[in-house]
Amino acid sequence: MREHPNGGIQMSSVTPRLRFSPSPTGYLHIGSARSALYNYLLAKSMGGQFLLRIEDTDRKRLVPDSLDDIINSLHALGIQWDEGPDIGGPYGPYAQSERLPIYHKHLHQLVEQGKAYPCFCTQERLEQVRKEQEAAKTDIMYDRHCRSIDPQEAKRRMESEPYVIRFKMPETGTTQVEDVLRGVLTFDNSKLDDHVLLKRKVAGEAYAWPTYHGCSPIDDHLMRITHIVRGEEWLPSTPRHKLMFQAFGWDVPVFCHLPVILSATGKGKMSKRDGDTAVRDFLRHGYLPAALVNFVLLLGWSGKNDQDLYTMEEAAKVFSFAGLSKSPAAFQTDKLEWFNGVYIRNLSVAELAQQLLPYMQEAGYVSAKPTAAEINYLHSIVPLIQERMTVLTDAVEQVDFLYGDVQDYEPALLLQAKVSPAQARQVIDAALHVVDTATDFTGEALHDALKTAADKLGLKARQVFMPLRVALSGRTVSPGSTTDIMAVLGPEETQKRLRMAQQKAAALG
RNA sequence: GCCACCAUCGUCUAGGGGCCUAGGACGCUGCCCUUUCAAGGCAGUGGCGCGGGUUCGAAUCCCGCUGGUGGUACCA
Numbered sequence: 001m002r003e004h005p006n007g008g009i010q011m012s013s014v015t016p017r018l019r020f021s022p023s024p025t026g027y028l029h030i031g032s033a034r035s036a037l038y039n040y041l042l043a044k045s046m047g048g049q050f051l052l053r054i055e056d057t058d059r060k061r062l063v064p065d066s067l068d069d070i071i072n073s074l075h076a077l078g079i080q081w082d083e084g085p086d087i088g089g090p091y092g093p094y095a096q097s098e099r100l101p102i103y104h105k106h107l108h109q110l111v112e113q114g115k116a117y118p119c120f121c122t123q124e125r126l127e128q129v130r131k132e133q134e135a136a137k138t139d140i141m142y143d144r145h146c147r148s149i150d151p152q153e154a155k156r157r158m159e160s161e162p163y164v165i166r167f168k169m170p171e172t173g174t175t176q177v178e179d180v181l182r183g184v185l186t187f188d189n190s191k192l193d194d195h196v197l198l199k200r201k202v203a204g205e206a207y208a209w210p211t212y213h214g215c216s217p218i219d220d221h222l223m224r225i226t227h228i229v230r231g232e233e234w235l236p237s238t239p240r241h242k243l244m245f246q247a248f249g250w251d252v253p254v255f256c257h258l259p260v261i262l263s264a265t266g267k268g269k270m271s272k273r274d275g276d277t278a279v280r281d282f283l284r285h286g287y288l289p290a291a292l293v294n295f296v297l298l299l300g301w302s303g304k305n306d307q308d309l310y311t312m313e314e315a316a317k318v319f320s321f322a323g324l325s326k327s328p329a330a331f332q333t334d335k336l337e338w339f340n341g342v343y344i345r346n347l348s349v350a351e352l353a354q355q356l357l358p359y360m361q362e363a364g365y366v367s368a369k370p371t372a373a374e375i376n377y378l379h380s381i382v383p384l385i386q387e388r389m390t391v392l393t394d395a396v397e398q399v400d401f402l403y404g405d406v407q408d409y410e411p412a413l414l415l416q417a418k419v420s421p422a423q424a425r426q427v428i429d430a431a432l433h434v435v436d437t438a439t440d441f442t443g444e445a446l447h448d449a450l451k452t453a454a455d456k457l458g459l460k461a462r463q464v465f466m467p468l469r470v471a472l473s474g475r476t477v478s479p480g481s482t483t484d485i486m487a488v489l490g491p492e493e494t495q496k497r498l499r500m501a502q503q504k505a506a507a508l509g
Numbered sequence: 510g511c512c513a514c515c516a517u518c519g520u521c522u523a524g525g526g527g528c529c530u531a532g533g534a535c536g537c538u539g540c541c542c543u544u545u546c547a548a549g550g551c552a553g554u555g556g557c558g559c560g561g562g563u564u565c566g567a568a569u570c571c572c573g574c575u576g577g578u579g580g581u582a583c584c585a
Binding site for chain 2: 058
């Protein structure tokens with residue numbers, strides 16, 4: 001919707017306020033993170049506020065530590081909110097579980113006004129009705145059994161009987177909602193049932209819990225939300241929400257429904273079954289927050305030019321409704337890996353070493369309280385692996401030969417680049433001599449010395465460096481140039497490994 | 510079943526009637542560089558789902574079909 005850069009609303013004096021309202025039913029999903037990101041970016045780019053609200057009205061699906069995870073993950077990604085359950089704000093509380101009296105009051109007011117009504121139907125009856133509708137192949141929806149109960153009688157029964165509160169839907173006509181991305185959408189009211197706003201009160205509790213439909217519009221209004229930007233799965237219930245705002249006599253916010261994120265195969269929306277999908281999983285697997293943000297930013301949004309690298313600050317300046325795409329995107333990690341490599345390469349040695357530390361500690365390469373020597377050693381290693389990593393966890397495997405001893409290898413492995421056993425022995429002897437006589441143990445100096453030795457032996461560069469690479473790393477493929485490896489290892493360890501190679505080479509024909 | 514949304518390279522996307530011989534990025538392939546692997550440089554591969562309209566002209570507008578996805582809870 002390029003023609004609606006401001007989401008179709010006229011810019012007024014009202015400060016844009018957007019929210020991210022997750023349910024604490026699990027660890028922060030990468031798709032939810034995108035939703036949070038877009039809301040945050042939209043708020044910032046419009047000079048507005050962004051708030052975090054917790055929708056914890058489903059007590060059965062509640063996962064105790066998920067709120068902490070949501071907050072931590074959001075923080076890790078660099079998404080900050082102006083108001084929220086942890087920091088408060090002028091329109092709190094920001095957890096719905098703490099707002100029960102508010103919903104009670106508003107929803108009962110709707111009943112008083114005849115815009116909603118109590119329903120006394122039992123679960124059993126509802127199930128029965130559903131079954132019959134399925135059998136008859138008619139629309140499956142509440143049959144409005146309690147809608148016709150006389151208000152006075154209903155009021156009396158509410159005092160003694162358990163009930164839910166249902167919205168009184170118009171039975172005919174249509175409801176139009178405007179979506180920033182999709183334009184005006186028309187829904188047939190006859191297809192909308194009298195949905196539950198307030199659930200049956202649990203015995204012993206002071207207030208009944210609301211459903212999403214019951215509390216979300218109330219909160220959005222009370223919290224002065226101007227733009228509701230949420231997942232496409234909410235699109236079908238948007239007419240309900242619009243009607244709710246109108247029933248209360250409130251302004252209807254701008255709606256924008258983001259396309260869902262599909263699994264990598266494009267079949268169905270991305271779910272836990274597709275493997276690790278929580279932000280914390282990606283972080284643990286060695287993805288950088290900035291890379292994750294950049295990747296997810298472009299999963300459903302694109303800027304004016306062909307730019308694909310964005311910092312959060314840049315994105316906060318240029319993000320707008322105009323760049324949103326309305327078709328769903330498949331979550332394929334190829335590009336995420338590329339982004340991650342780019343961001344890793346952009347880190348300074350010290351920064352990358354810092355990022356790597358936990359993984360190195362976990363591998364037992366660095367102690368829990370790193371010594372200065374350990375840190376220095378790590379710093380010397382980082383340049384060798386920096387441009388060879390796509391995720392941080394790659395490092396552990398790449399540097400194993402720089403920590404433990406070299407793995408035992410077949411002597412024949414020393415015969416790289418078609419050198420003969422005799423030549424291999426000459427190369428190792430020459431290298432040993434270079435090490436013994438080196439005054440400057442840097443990669444550069446060692447390279448020059450070995451190159452000279454190679455010339456003397458009449459060998460090509462690869463014919464001396466490759467056998468030595470095997471001698472030093474035990475592998476034919478390893479990070480860094482051979483001489484950089486020597487420099488990192490230091491004269492003593494280099495010598496030790498060369499001697500070992502010398503012995504192996506002696507056994508060769 | 511019913512309701513709704515969506516549809517450009519394998520993937521993410523640009524495109525709003527002529528600037529499209531459809532652009533960029535990732536991936537893939539090849540070449541260059543090279544002491545391995547990477548990184549980097551260069552080149553290449555590859556797409557408008559189908560059918561009807563509208564128009565001098567359609568990837569772009571309209572209709573139908575097909576396909577995909579979402580919703581249909583006292584879940585969110």
